[in-house]
Amino acid sequence: MIADKPLRADAQRNRDVLIAKAREVFDAGDFFDLRFDDFARLAGVGTGTLYRHFPTREALAEAVYHGEVAALCDRARQLQATLPAAEALATFLRGMVDHIDAHEGLARTLATLMADRSGALAEGGRALEQVVTDLVAAAVRDGTVRDDVDAGAVMMALHGISAAHDRPGWRAEADDVITLMLDGLRPPAMTRCDTRSHAASEGSG
Amino acid sequence: MIADKPLRADAQRNRDVLIAKAREVFDAGDFFDLRFDDFARLAGVGTGTLYRHFPTREALAEAVYHGEVAALCDRARQLQATLPAAEALATFLRGMVDHIDAHEGLARTLATLMADRSGALAEGGRALEQVVTDLVAAAVRDGTVRDDVDAGAVMMALHGISAAHDRPGWRAEADDVITLMLDGLRPPAMTRCDTRSHAASEGSG
DNA sequence: TGACAAGTGGAGATGACCTCCATATTTTTT
DNA sequence: AAAAAATATGGAGGTCATCTCCACTTGTCA
Secondary structure, three states, X not given: OOOOOOOOHHHHHHHHHHHXXXXXHHHHOOOOOOOHHHHHHHHOOOHHHHHHHOOOHHHHHHHHHHHHHHHHHHHHHHHHHHOOHHHHHHHHHHHHHHHHHHOHHHHHHHHHHHHOXXXXXXXXXXXXXXXXXXXXXXXXXXXXXXXXXOHHHHHHHHXXXXXXXXXXXXXXXXXXXXXXHHHHHOOOOOOOOOOOOOOOOOOOO | OOOOOXXXXXXXXXXXXXHHHHHHHHHHOOOOOOOHHHHHXXXXXXXXXXXXXXXXXXXXXXXXXXXXXXXXXXXXXXXXXXXXXXXXXXXXXXXXXXXXXXXXXXXXXXXXXXXXXXXXXXXXXXXXXXXXXXXXXXXXXHOOOOOOOOHHHHHHHHHHHHHOOOOOOHHHHHHHHHHHHHHHHOOOOOOOOOOOOOOOOOOOO
């Protein structure tokens, strides 16, 4: 699956065109309203070519989603390298809301694919979960986040935010969810009185 | 608002049979794996009859979901009448997780229908949101819940929990989400250095 | 009981998804 | 450079779930 089999020149071009066109359609929010065959025409290839490259609609979504996720993960690592752990986590989560807000199509895509049990975007989801897990783990080591909850809970909340992007007051509510999660994540007996300096920030596995 | 048009006897019976059978199939988790026509056969009616009563798969889901939601709402009101507001809210949310856990099919149904923008279960969703809003509002009046976030945020988290019920550690993570939400919902100034004897987060079983 | 309204059921139209293979294009060999 | 081999294309057509339509059955009312 990691074996980058050398694709023929025109095949590679078609693949790129398909992904590029898919991204357009995603952002327009029309991805799931479009017949898959019509999408092939729209991209200027035959249905056979489309199916050769992406056996299912979900596979194509995964390909686009992969690029998005890579960018998001890069951003997460960058934040983690330049900010205190708790702040990095908060900034990343706020940024996720911004991102979903800006790319409406992505939200719907994620929501739909999450509901599907095909697990087509398991890979992308896993990558995203990994960076969230890392961000949380770092904050836990810092003592700025409680250690009795799993990062998976944050992922669930994120899913909820994506899934509900149709709601009228989506943006405000999404921000509220992040606020609640972040506040809830703080250690119960926070170091208001015990102003212990956080110094441990070494080796991250 | 719902004009109870007197349905003919056999029509009413068929409708009841369809809903009863649908509930069975839901709980078995097979609802979306079954051809809609086959479901008609399974219930012992013709496809025409099925479509007459429930124009779409979502409409049938809505009908089943309606019963579930009614029960849930009743429970919420009962809790609100017998417990302190904050406790009522917490108990209800924990109960929701229990309920989703017990009725796996419902979770998948909700997740799928949420993703669909048809809004087929908008009615049920609205009812559920109303009781959550009431529970939160009561707690806010009590001063046991902060007043700067909307109940919609709780709904989003609940959606996330439903949508993610496929995850391996679903139960524990769902409980964590509730814990985070509840802790996050408490007024910021509530627990400072005050080591009150709450928040004993015992391990999840 | 007879007449009318309401409901039924399943055959078939509709339309989306996906496969197959004759043709076209790229790459390799001589 | 030309031919052969390998690889990719594309769209016609098969397959299958969804939904509609109407001749017939069942229930209701006088």
